[in-house]
Amino acid sequence: MSAALRVDVLTIFPEYLAPLGLSLIGRAREQGLLDVRVHDLREHAHDRHRTVDDTPYGGGAGMVMKPEPWGEALDALLASAGTPGSVPHLLVPTPSGRPFTQALARELATEPWLAVACGRYEGIDERVLEEAASRMPVTLVSLGDYVLNGGEVAALAMTEAVARLVPGVVGNAESLVEESHEDGLLEYPVYTKPPVWREREVPAVLRSGDHGAVARWRHQQRLERTAVRRPDLLHASAALPVLTGADGLEEVAGLEVSVGTAADAGELLVLQRACWLPEGRLAGDFDIPPMRESLEDVVAGLTGADGARWTTWVLRAGGRLIGSVRGRLADDDPTTWETGRLMAAADLQGRGLGRALLDLSERAAPASVRRFWINTGVRSESNLRRYKRAGYRQVPGPGRYPGTVDLTKRR
Ligand code: JD8
Numbered sequence: 001m002s003a004a005l006r007v008d009v010l011t012i013f014p015e016y017l018a019p020l021g022l023s024l025i026g027r028a029r030e031q032g033l034l035d036v037r038v039h040d041l042r043e044h045a046h047d048r049h050r051t052v053d054d055t056p057y058g059g060g061a062g063m064v065m066k067p068e069p070w071g072e073a074l075d076a077l078l079a080s081a082g083t084p085g086s087v088p089h090l091l092v093p094t095p096s097g098r099p100f101t102q103a104l105a106r107e108l109a110t111e112p113w114l115a116v117a118c119g120r121y122e123g124i125d126e127r128v129l130e131e132a133a134s135r136m137p138v139t140l141v142s143l144g145d146y147v148l149n150g151g152e153v154a155a156l157a158m159t160e161a162v163a164r165l166v167p168g169v170v171g172n173a174e175s176l177v178e179e180s181h182e183d184g185l186l187e188y189p190v191y192t193k194p195p196v197w198r199e200r201e202v203p204a205v206l207r208s209g210d211h212g213a214v215a216r217w218r219h220q221q222r223l224e225r226t227a228v229r230r231p232d233l234l235h236a237s238a239a240l241p242v243l244t245g246a247d248g249l250e251e252v253a254g255l256e257v258s259v260g261t262a263a264d265a266g267e268l269l270v271l272q273r274a275c276w277l278p279e280g281r282l283a284g285d286f287d288i289p290p291m292r293e294s295l296e297d298v299v300a301g302l303t304g305a306d307g308a309r310w311t312t313w314v315l316r317a318g319g320r321l322i323g324s325v326r327g328r329l330a331d332d333d334p335t336t337w338e339t340g341r342l343m344a345a346a347d348l349q350g351r352g353l354g355r356a357l358l359d360l361s362e363r364a365a366p367a368s369v370r371r372f373w374i375n376t377g378v379r380s381e382s383n384l385r386r387y388k389r390a391g392y393r394q395v396p397g398p399g400r401y402p403g404t405v406d407l408t409k410r411r
Contacts, residue, residue: 006035039073374387395408
């Protein structure tokens with residue numbers, strides 16, 4: 001059994017941490033999975049009243065925690081190291097700290113020894129934190145953007161959030177996976193018996209026995225809840241609404257359309273390869289231009305240095321490059337507008353991005369254009385369906401490139 005996670009909490013209200021003796025955390029401490037120790041700071045105040053606070057230099061309301069008791073308490077803590085020379089990671093709850101998140105909890109759960117310095121009053125003399133940082137890692141952490149009277153509530157919450165990630169503390173580790181904030185999405189709604197309660201039914205899919213359908217329903221619920229309740233958690237791209245063509249592409253919050261430049265080349269190459277990988281698999285041949293092109297080739301295509309006269313548009317959501325398309329007049333026919341390299345991030349499929357990008361290219365065609373041209377893999381069923389839905393018709397016979405077909409549409 002791996003060494004227990006040790007957590008030392010220093011406070012003037014040790015009874016505040018009594019809940020860490022209850023439930024899962026309490027049992028894990030009994031089982032030796034966790035070593036939680038609570039220390040009363042007043043043990044390190046030696047005057048008759050065991051004073052731990054004094055008036056603030058510079059005046060002002062309230063009191064400040066004195067440095068001496070803290071210095072002595074931290075000395076004693078370091079002297080109690082299980083492994084000679086090891087030091088704890090000291091967490092200091094404060095409203096001005098780094099937000100405590102599930103990601104930080106996961107980080108801290110990998111560490112062997114944590115300590116939490118719970119302040120009270122107006123806070124701890126700043127020199128205590130500076131001096132501590134000279135001897136151990138120190139992180140100022142905030143539980144949230146509201147003001148508490150001290151650090152104990154934060155110590156409780158952080159200790160529970162970290163301790164429950166220690167293997168064996170939560171019986172069914174699987175349940176940790178689909179929790180809110182674990183993967184950036186909120187949790188799905190849960191139900192139990194009876195199937196009908198106060199005329200309210202449990203969603204039928206959950207009683208269908210179709211595990212695939214249940215998983216899809218739960219994921220959709222998580223996406224919808226997150227988009228409604230916590231859109232900030234969703235990358236702007238994930239919060240992308242379903243697009244109906246190029247209309248309003250610019251109006252979509254967080255969505256930027258621009259003509260691509262060399263600066264976009266790196267991300268474009270990544271998206272291009274990601275989008276043509278499935279095409280290569282379908283074609284049974286990965287030696288296709290989008291997969292073969294180098295970064296230099298992509299730069300040349302964006303700057304026009306390759307002489308191919310393409311104009312490339314890139315679509316960004318929240319700064320992330322999520323789609324692109326290019327268009328040009330046909331070499332041999334100024335009345336034909338060619339669209340190419342239409343690509344949309346795989347995780348954003350089903351939002352009308354492809355159609356919006358196709359629309360974007362067609363709208364850029366000069367008035368002289370009477371016909372649109374596009375090309376795709378002969379086995380690329382979804383592309384063929386998309387282009388035919390957009391009014392294109394397949395040109396009989398082989399397409400411009402091996403393994404492809406051409407499609408055209410009258411303007
Ligand atoms: C530690 C003293 C009280 C705070 C004057 C009120 C965390 N998210 C959070 N909100 N508040 C705290 C917190 C508050 C604390 C202490 C943490 C120590 N106080 C002080 C400054 C204003 N009083 C917190 N984590």
